Amino acid sequence: MNEVLITGGSGMVGASFKSTLPNAIYISSKDFDLREKEQVYTMFAAYNPKRVIHLASRVGGVLANMNNLGSFYYDNIMMNTNVLEACRVFKVEKALSCLSTCIYPDKSTYPLTEDQIHNGSPHSSNYTYAYTKRMLEIQSRSYRHQYGCNFICMSPNNLFGKYDNFDLEDSHVIPAIIRKIYESKLKNKDAMFWGDGEPLREFTYVEDIPHISMFLMENYDSPEPINIGNTGEIAIREIVNKVSDYFKFKNKIIWDRTKPSGRLRKPSDNSKLLNLGWDPKNYSDFDESLVETCKWFEKAYPKVRGIE
Numbered sequence: 356m357n358e359v360l361i362t363g364g365s366g367m368v369g370a371s372f373k374s375t376l377p378n379a380i381y382i383s384s385k386d387f388d389l390r391e392k393e394q395v396y397t398m399f400a401a402y403n404p405k406r407v408i409h410l411a412s413r414v415g416g417v418l419a420n421m422n423n424l425g426s427f428y429y430d431n432i433m434m435n436t437n438v439l440e441a442c443r444v445f446k447v448e449k450a451l452s453c454l455s456t457c458i459y460p461d462k463s464t465y466p467l468t469e470d471q472i473h474n475g476s477p478h479s480s481n482y483t484y485a486y487t488k489r490m491l492e493i494q495s496r497s498y499r500h501q502y503g504c505n506f507i508c509m510s511p512n513n514l515f516g517k518y519d520n521f522d523l524e525d526s527h528v529i530p531a532i533i534r535k536i537y538e539s540k541l542k543n544k545d546a547m548f549w550g551d552g553e554p555l556r557e558f559t560y561v562e563d564i565p566h567i568s569m570f571l572m573e574n575y576d577s578p579e580p581i582n583i584g585n586t587g588e589i590a591i592r593e594i595v596n597k598v599s600d601y602f603k604f605k606n607k608i609i610w611d612r613t614k615p616s617g618r619l620r621k622p623s624d625n626s627k628l629l630n631l632g633w634d635p636k637n638y639s640d641f642d643e644s645l646v647e648t649c650k651w652f653e654k655a656y657p658k659v660r661g662i663e
């Protein structure tokens with residue numbers, strides 16, 4: 356019997372587990388297509404894992420979500436349904452699934468607390484992704500209720516780090532900033548950003564996720580989902596300045612105020628995690644993690660996801 360099997364093992368989050376859990380089984384879509392029940396059962400029969408960390412998902416920025424509402428729905432609902440059903444059938448002792456704070460209702464009360472997760476429609480830009488994640492939470496909860504399965508769910512906020520997606524049209528905030536500044540420097544031109552840069556956002560370094568996951572595996576056995584992100588807030592403008600300092604970018608940074616800035620704040624509440632005994636000092640320092648990510652990008656460029 357294998358100790359831990361990790362789906363989504365080739366993704367940004369999955370890759371971050373490899374130094375913490377070198378002996379886990381890491382699954383990518385090339386190994387098994389998790390949308391196919393037969394392949395999922397073959398995988399579970401082959402590895403017979405004691406514990407499962409389910410990270411696999413069709414993930415994307417606003418554009419990919421909007422352009423692929425149907426396939427995001429199908430892929431995610433099938434993967435989640437098959438993986439948790441196999442966990443039940445193959446008597447997995449504990450399964451940890453990954454949600455996201457971006458699946459909370461569009462009209463939430465801030466900071467985002469776990470009890471609000473089903474209290475209204477998610478933002479229209481990612482509604483099928485959000486609803487399939489919410490169903491993952493429902494599946495975990497209902498399997499616990501009917502079959503006694505120890506299935507838990509965690510919700511990270513914005514993640515960043517090595518192996519992120521740097522596609523400019525479809526990436527998240529930090530990879531988009533890093534690529535824009537770096538390529539503007541290469542081309543000796545100014546860098547333009549949408550809005551005024553004032554919105555505050557929370558970010559968690561992806562390399563914290565394996566430690567938090569192992570902490571939850573040891574200490575959390577509740578049907579309620581749990582927010583796990585670092586709740587320190589930083590303005591987008593400040594991140595742009597930090598990245599620009601790192602790359603010694605000398606051209607102009609232009610804020611296009613004709614474009615939307617986004618909601619001013621979207622804070623989340625991680626007090627449940629802290630009450631469980633997670634020390635906030637265990638989160639990586641934002642500035643150091645940003646520098647690590649810039650360094651990695653510079654070295655790997657252009658062979659990074661979303662560019663090649």
Ligand code: NDP
Nearest residue numbers: 363364365366367368383384388389410411412453455514
């Ligand atoms: P990535 O896009 O980097 O990785 C996705 C993973 O899912 C890859 O390993 C991919 O395999 C696998 N996968 C996709 N489709 C299939 C399939 N049909 N069969 C088998 N495997 C498949 O995502 P992240 O690492 O960023 O995200 C991991 C988890 O964290 C997700 O559940 C996501 O929702 C959650 N999350 C991420 C956040 C972020 O900021 N990135 C924030 C909050 C939550 P392959 O490489 O072969 O395609």
